[in-house]
Structures are given as C-alpha cells and as structure tokens.
Amino acid sequence: xxxxxxxxxxxxxxxxxxxxxxxxxxxxxxxxxxxxxxxxxxxxxxxxxxxxxxxxxxxxxxxxxxxxxxxxxxxxxxxxxxxxxxxxxxxxxxxxxxxxxxxxxxxxxxxxxxxxxxxxxxxxxxxx
Numbered sequence: 001x002x003x004x005x006x007x008x009x010x011x012x013x014x015x016x017x018x019x020x021x022x023x024x025x026x027x028x029x030x031x032x033x034x035x036x037x038x039x040x041x042x043x044x045x046x047x048x049x050x051x052x053x054x055x056x057x058x059x060x061x062x063x064x065x066x067x068x069x070x071x072x073x074x075x076x077x078x079x080x081x082x083x084x085x086x087x088x089x090x091x092x093x094x095x096x097x098x099x100x101x102x103x104x105x106x107x108x109x110x111x112x113x114x115x116x117x118x119x120x121x122x123x124x125x126x127x128x
Contacts, residue, residue, distance in 0.1 A: 053077070057085040057114065061092045064101070071100040077107045080114040091118030100125040 053076035060078045080088065094101070094117055101117075105128060108116045117126070 054079050056081040057088040057092055060108075061088060064092065064094060064096075064099075067096075067099075070096070070098055071102055073102045074104050074106040077109070079109045080111045082113060085114065089114045091115035093118045093120060094124050095120045096124070097121040098123045100127065103128045 055076050055078050057078060057080050060074075064072055091114065099121065101124075103126070110116050
C-alpha cells in the first residue's frame with residue numbers, strides 16, 4: 001500500500017513537470033524594419049549614507065590637487081572604492097606645504113584596503 005502511494009506521487013509529480021510553459025507576449029507598437037532612435041542623457045548617481053553625500057578617493061585627490069587656497073573644506077564623506085581608487089592604496093598624496101584639510105565633521109574611510117593620506121610636505125594640518 002505504501003509502495004503504491006509513493007509510485008502515485010512520483011507519477012503526479014512527473015506529470016506536473018511536463019506542463020507547457022506559458023509565454024506572454026506584449027505588442028510594443030514597433031514594426032519590423034522601423035528605425036528606432038533613443039536619446040541618452042547622463043545622470044550622475046549620487047551615493048549617500050542616508051544623510052551625507054559620499055564620494056571616492058579619486059575625487060578627493062582631484063579636489064586637493066586643484067585647490068587654489070591653502071585650505072580645503074570637505075563637503076561630503078569619502079570612501080575608498082577599489083574599482084576607481086586603485087592608485088590610492090598607499091594614500092592620497094598631499095605635497096603642498098602649509099596646507100590644511102578641514103574635514104568639517106565628514107569621514108574618510110579606507111575600508112581597511114587603503115591608507116587615507118600620504119603626506120610628503122611640511123606643516124600639513126588635518127582638522128575634523
């Protein structure tokens with residue numbers, strides 16, 4: 001009796017697996033041979049931690065290098081991104097003497113993968 005029940009279940013199961021797949025097609029209104037043009041617009045994705053914008057080390061390096069003054073004030077958090085920041089595993093080089101990085105409460109996170117700064121100049125000040 002138990003053997004009969006097991007054989008019946010396996011037959012039912014096999015029958016269920018042989019059911020044809022249902023395919024749903026939608027008409028998108030495009031005819032064969034019709035040329036389609038698409039306008040692409042670039043939208044920059046802004047990452048946040050829920051409160052603050054987050055950027056990568058490459059961006060911070062550019063901001064420091066392009067700073068026309070002796071102080072840079074951070075306006076967002078910076079996190080090491082292995083895809084974009086592989087040149088900064090030994091830190092973002094600060095080679096400007098008498099330079100200040102004012103963190104304004106923002107964070108710099110190497111994620112255990114990178115050093116934050118490699119300071120090679122004299123009189124560099126880091127403030128939070």
